[in-house]
Amino acid sequence: MLNDTQVIRLNAEQRYAHELNKLQEADNNQNKPQGWNLSPKSVRQFILGNEELGISRKFYGDDPLVDRAIVSLLGKQGLMLVGEPGTAKSMLSELLAAAISGDSNLTIQGTAGTSEDHICYSWNYALLLAEGPTEKALIGSPLYQGMKLGKIVRFEEITRCPPEIQDVLVSLMSEKQMMIPEMGQNAKISAKPGFNLIGTANLRDRGVHEMSAALKRRFNFETVKPIADKHFEIELIQMQLDQELGDLKSQVTIPIDVIELLVTTFQELRQGQTDEGTKLKTPDSVMSTAEAVNIVYASALDAHYLGNGILNGGQIAKQLIGVVLKDNSDDIKRIQFYMDNVVRERAKKSSSWRDFYQASKVFWQ
Numbered sequence: 001m002l003n004d005t006q007v008i009r010l011n012a013e014q015r016y017a018h019e020l021n022k023l024q025e026a027d028n029n030q031n032k033p034q035g036w037n038l039s040p041k042s043v044r045q046f047i048l049g050n051e052e053l054g055i056s057r058k059f060y061g062d063d064p065l066v067d068r069a070i071v072s073l074l075g076k077q078g079l080m081l082v083g084e085p086g087t088a089k090s091m092l093s094e095l096l097a098a099a100i101s102g103d104s105n106l107t108i109q110g111t112a113g114t115s116e117d118h119i120c121y122s123w124n125y126a127l128l129l130a131e132g133p134t135e136k137a138l139i140g141s142p143l144y145q146g147m148k149l150g151k152i153v154r155f156e157e158i159t160r161c162p163p164e165i166q167d168v169l170v171s172l173m174s175e176k177q178m179m180i181p182e183m184g185q186n187a188k189i190s191a192k193p194g195f196n197l198i199g200t201a202n203l204r205d206r207g208v209h210e211m212s213a214a215l216k217r218r219f220n221f222e223t224v225k226p227i228a229d230k231h232f233e234i235e236l237i238q239m240q241l242d243q244e245l246g247d248l249k250s251q252v253t254i255p256i257d258v259i260e261l262l263v264t265t266f267q268e269l270r271q272g273q274t275d276e277g278t279k280l281k282t283p284d285s286v287m288s289t290a291e292a293v294n295i296v297y298a299s300a301l302d303a304h305y306l307g308n309g310i311l312n313g314g315q316i317a318k319q320l321i322g323v324v325l326k327d328n329s330d331d332i333k334r335i336q337f338y339m340d341n342v343v344r345e346r347a348k349k350s351s352s353w354r355d356f357y358q359a360s361k362v363f364w365q
């Protein structure tokens, strides 16, 4: 058996159990909506942080969005988080489910192969044959469980599911009950208070299906954008890097100006414009905070294991190529333009930018 410390990733309610306990104590059972583990204010603090209580900030960049998301979940509508990949939609839905229901595991992963069984229920056929369609023979989906227990259910990548499967959700979301005709004409489970659905959908996914108008009406939509504030993004990357590096943290030096260089590059390319106003072509590749964290992490490993233990702009350039080339070969031209027109100028004044520029010449030919 694995114990908790041996798995690669714990879920949010395990990772932050201590914080959730503190918030629950602070709530003192006041102002909790029916079926919720925490008051809406505490849910907000869990996600946006509260220094006094020692609660860390987990989502950066758009506090009002978090408020609106919580309000959505208090009502009858579901919550749909849409946006570019890597903008923390999945993370936010996990944190909301952990805070509201104490359980972020009731998750359906949308794929082209998602069927009605995955959304509703299926049967244990041995038991079904032995004793007929009883509750014991029924295998409830995460959505079934969420309705029954009054918990938040997460539906990831909803637009990857075929339209007829998305439509199954329409009646579930409006009736807030699931019929089980095999168990009798009127057999059903009705959702308990605390149940709601958080969907996520990536705008950039290829081959996705449009969401039907009927389904759209059952959800409040929130668009999650990449972090626009440079300092927020730097802070977030440093924090996540610390977590990922773990014990290695003390053995590798990560100069802040190298992180700033990467964040500046990402933000300028995303926005299609430099801080000085030079126009750029935006790459098709996803350049999200999550990618930035991956790049710094890989560069830090490079610096530690293959370099002199000090992260430099050259290692960043080396890793960037994997992110940029992954999707689209036109992108490399766009970045090369950036290197030759923007980075080259900055290289005259800063050693990090110089390392970055020189390495791009070596690695990108």
Ligand SMILES: Nc1ncnc2c1ncn2[C@@H]1O[C@H](COP(=O)(O)OP(=O)(O)O)[C@@H](O)[C@H]1O
Pocket: 058, 059, 060, 061, 083, 084, 085, 086, 087, 088, 089, 090, 091, 092, 200, 226, 227, 236, 240, 288, 289, 290
């Ligand atoms: N605004 C943000 N606040 C906090 N973390 C963020 C933010 N944007 C991106 N991240 C980081 O990026 C990671 C990837 O996000 P994820 O939830 O998988 O994205 P998505 O589901 O939108 O594709 C998150 O786990 C988080 O570490």
Ligand SMILES: [Mg+2]
Pocket: 089, 090, 091, 156, 200
């Ligand atoms: Mg996701």
